[in-house]
Amino acid sequence: MSTATTDAPAALPIPRTAVDSQPITLARAVKAEWIKWRSLRSTWTVLGAAVIGMLAVGLIVAYNTRHLTGNQDANDLSSSATLQGFFLGQLLIGALGVLFVSSEFSTGMIRSTFAAVPKRLPVLCAKLVVFFVVTAVAMTTITVITFVASQALIGHYRTGFSLSDPGVWRIVLGTSLYMVLVGVIGGMIGWMVRSTPGSLVSFFALLFVLPELLSLFASTGRHIAQFLPSQAGEAFAVAQPESPHLSPGAGVLVLCAWVVAGIVAAAFSLHRRDA
Known part of the structure; x- marks a missing residue:
């Protein structure tokens, strides 16, 4: 008696869903x-306040100095007089740099960011690129507009300055460059301190408190203070900076050195510390 044997059907392969995974690049990190x-509404609010503040202060200074009097300060009659809004602008752009970084640590979003981009240096570089490009475009544009508008107001009453005058472009572009680089320093402080209040206090101390403390030590302190970010920026952004001061070229180099040192310190902090 023979028994018929039937072969069991072969198991069908389980289909796999193809996952379209794309490599992490700096360009994608910048897009994110x-x-x-x-x-973020806060970024536009702070940036808008800096833009409006620059123009408003410039027009106010132009109106108040439209007539020449004997008791006016020399700085109020210089080519950089109507760009004094950068004193407010540096505060706002510096705070913007801090908030753009520290807000992610405050909300815990930074964990999601690092989960999406495990290598942390591209995140730092991407934030730096976005911040630098946006603020550079905004500050350069409003600085030129402020200068032209305020000098046009002065021109109705007396002779003012024009963009073609010697040294004016250096002051106009230098003013915007100073605010942008100070904002970058604020961002790097945000990476290192991570707390928004602590970062803001550290930023304000570096820009304003430390120069005042050094000024208490007579000429030695003032000579040291000229190498701080605020004093170095004034060397190329102000027509008649306080003495002693660096040359415009040296001021740019010193401020750039502060920026590079901040980026290196922030990168080292990211490498050594968890989110």
Whole structure:
């Protein structure tokens, strides 16, 4: 008696769903940071306040100095007089740099960011690129507009300055460059301190408190203070900076050195510390 045997059907392969995974690149990290920037109302609010403040202060200074009097300060009659709004602008752009970084640590979003981009240096670079490009465009544009508008107001009453005058472009572009680089320093402080209040206090101390403390030590302190970010910036952004001061070229180099040192310190902090 024979028994018929039937072969069991072969198991069918389980289909696998293809996952379209794309490599992490700096360009994609920059795109992600740009989306964050666009979606945060606070970034536009602070940046808008800096833009409006620059123009408002410039027009106020122009109106108050439209007539020559004997008791006016020399700085109020210089080519950089109507750009004094940068004193307010540096505060706002510096705070913007801090908030763009520290707000993610405050909300815990930084964990999601590092989960999406495990290598932390691209995140730092992406935030830096977005912040630098946006603030550079905004501050350069409003600085030129402020200078032209305020000098046009002065021109109705007396002779003012024009962009073609010697040294004016250096002051106009130097003013915007100073605010942008100070904002970058604020951002790097945000990476290192991580707390928004602590970062803001550290930023204000570096820009304003430390120079005042050094000024208490007579000429030695003042000579040291000229190498701080605020004093170095004034060397190329102000027509008649306080003495002693660096040359405009040396001021740019010193401020850039502060920026580079901040980026290196922030990168080292990211490498050594967890989110």
